[in-house]
Amino acid sequence: MADNSTDLLAEAVAPEGPRWETFVRELPPEEGGGYVTVTVDNETGREIVRPYRKVGTEPTVVCDELHIVYKVYGASAGKGSATSALGRLMLRRRAAGVREVHAVRGVSFTAYKGESIGIIGSNGSGKSTLLKAIAGLLPAERGAVFTHGQPSLLGVNAALMNDLTGERNVVLGGLAMGMTPKEVADRYENIVDFSGINEKGDFISLPMRTYSSGMAARLRFSIAAAKTHDVLMIDEALATGDAKFQKRSEQRIRELREEAGTVFLVSHNNRSVREVCDRVLWLEKGKLIMDGPTEEVLQAYEKESGK
Template sequence: MADPQSTPAPAHPPTPTPTVVVDEVHVTYTVGGGSAGGRGAATAALSRMLRRGEKRPTGRRVHAVKGVSFVAYRGEAIGLIGSNGSGKSTLLKAIAGLQPVERGQVYTDGQPSLLGVNAALMNDLTGERNVILGGLAMGMSRTEVRERYDEIVDFSGINEKDDAISRPMGTYSSGMGARLRFSIAAAKSHDVLLIDEALSTGDARFRRRSQQRIDELRAAAGTVFLVSHSNSTITETCERALWLEAGTLRRDGPAKEVVAAYEEFTATGATTGAK
């Protein structure tokens, strides 16, 4: 008879590690009313100076995210779906710390990175210079950027037909720019990577490479959030999905189940008013 004391205890799965906690978050912002439109930052600043002391229109208040709560765990890839204007991109910005939260709290373990390094990329500079600037903005050293430069350019695929990397980024199509931004951001591992629509650009080969890279980032103990209007991209890339509609979280669960519910919802024409 075996000694009961020598019987090993059953193995328990490791406790998942939370990386993002969103607790009853509300996000509001104001549109219109005193905005400078497309006149540029300098003109807008001058207009504000000239209008000091004047009573300005208050604009329209938008309640973009309404009491959203969820917990994301290390190693997850989570898709965000919903109609246009449902609050998906606003929620990503709030998680990244780029959009103030009116009520509720966002807790993150590590530094979230919103895909795009948009603020660092400059249209009048070449793609080559933007790879360097973008890499530095993502926290890489100059040595790391040099070591990964060819990999970044090759991954983006923008140089396959001509020497696009040596041209100003302002000459790129929106798809080329999005692919280069994804390639820069994906060259570095992230605690939390937030991707907004980048995988909807490019051909099937680029999407496959992108999905493979997301899997690698998750395997490196990261968490990935993906916003996309392509339901197939969500189900192929993510095992979990959050469905936002009119700023509220309607469903949180396995990606295929949530996408199926959303597709049934849209098929009924229930998304009236979505833009």
């Protein structure tokens, strides 16, 4: 692992006039004062601005030499016949076609209050597996994840209640997260407006199975984001919405950070990462290649992936 990562770093550090530059800018008093973090694209001159936020010293997620191994059933074909299944039962052998995938290999990092951390890497590098492990949905093979409170994972494919209307999903989702019926009633309008489901007609009173995948993803995000989470993890959810929704959800992620949460964002869209994250973890083949400020890691990553 060490060899591999130093190679990548050596390439990354070699300068040839970086395309992106990041700096902290002080806002004039008439704009409210304080600081913003600015990323400039030197090719186009465009700026990506995110609010400057001082990160706390209290850790919220501690990942200690984490290894995740999960089993895949039915990996090899042709062994599913009744006789072979009976044979396995009789001989107490493990089912054929069960394969183990070592998806995360010794990842360590500490996340602090108020941070927003991007996780990048090519497909199959273990990003989503890492998020599931932090959420407690996958057991650690070795090592451990310690968290403050219960992290919530927001994936694209997580269906809520498809046979129920959007309306019911909002109410039940809120109640399931531990809100009182009054809290749910108070926030109902906000959640529906935020999701933008009703912009094209009265969709909220239709069953969720009639929604397009983008609509469903937007509603789910809106429901989950209605509550303050200690640790919120978002798996590509921003990719599903249109540009307007993406802006809104980025805004909401910032607010969640203000409320002293920690946000993790898995994304293949480097622009979303630049808009939201101050820090990036780069995973490749289950190993942590790089952990550092957004620009540093993204530049190394873009160089490596040839973008």
